Amino acid sequence: RMLFLDRYSAEYGLEFKNNLSFKLGFDHVKQEALGSLSFKTGEEVPPIDFLYSSEFNGEIRFAPNEQFIQGRNYRTPIFNKYPVLTLNYAFGVDGLGGDYSYQKVQLHAFKRFYLSIFGNMRIEAEAGRIFADKLPYFFLKFPRANQSYIYRTGAFNMMNFMEFANDKWASVIMEHFFEGFFLNKIPLIKRLKLREVVSFKAVYGGLDDKNNPNKNPELIQFIEKESTGEPITYLLDQQPYMEASAGLYNIFKFGRVDFVQRLNYLDNPDVPELFGVKGLGVRVKVSVKF
DSSP states (O other): OEEEEEEEEEEEEEEOTTSEEEEEEEEEEEEEEETTOOBOBSSSSOOBOEEEEEEEEEEEEEOTTOEEEEOSSOEEEEOOSSOEEEEEEEEEESSTTOOOOEEEEEEEEEEEEEOGGGOEEEEEEEEEEEEESSOOGGGSBOOOBOOSSBOOTTSBTTOOTTOBOBSEEEEEEEEEEOTTTTGGGSTTGGGGTOEEEEEEEEEEEEOOGGGOTTTOTTSBOOOBOTTTOOBSOBOOOSSOEEEEEEEEEEETTTEEEEEEEEOSOTTSTTOOOBTTBTTOOEEEEEEEOO
16 A cells, blocks of 8 residues: 655745744645555545645744754754744645645644653643545544654554544653663663663544544545455544553663553554564564664
């Protein structure tokens, strides 16, 4: 199941000395289904060949006292005690080559807290809303999933791709680094200079009936597994999706290992397994820092 994207974009950005920045842009995208994927509606009509969208978008970002390492073509932020706030807005137009009208608003906040001998904690929070009428679910919000064995801080590491569709959502990611608070008290072990890290992630959302393929046959239907006909996309209509992890980092000064536990929605098909134990929802993930 693949999507072929033909995208044309233009963007203008402006950053002031007080670390307040603006971006204005325009995107035109043509999506084409490849492989076993198709844009089929619930009606007895041929599948749609292409999805076209034209979108004006803007961003306001405020990062007071931001520090970063500047390269020739990129820069790497150095997180400090100050927050980073980002507001995004997008307006899709039924015209200029696009077929769908919609509005998207999203607010993202990041903050790192320094807790003396207890280490430090980073928190990311995000909330958003999509205002639309009969919008194909390929334009909806899918939480950032990660099905690889490399741990990603800003993703849900036990969630499958396109598992939950939303047009309104709120999420939080909390990660606490103990900086050796426990292991430094154990003789011999402290010489390894290992560091402890724990995390908790949750996302909650919903989908209006007018944008829900399960209740509107005019919409493109959720993808189904070819073998069983089961859908691979669901709604967060019961409770927030949650996962937690505990791990060690600074292994040989560059490695990290996390044991990640999925806490709910364990009855969904293809829940990640470990050692063949179905429904346990635990996975070991590693990451390497250079």
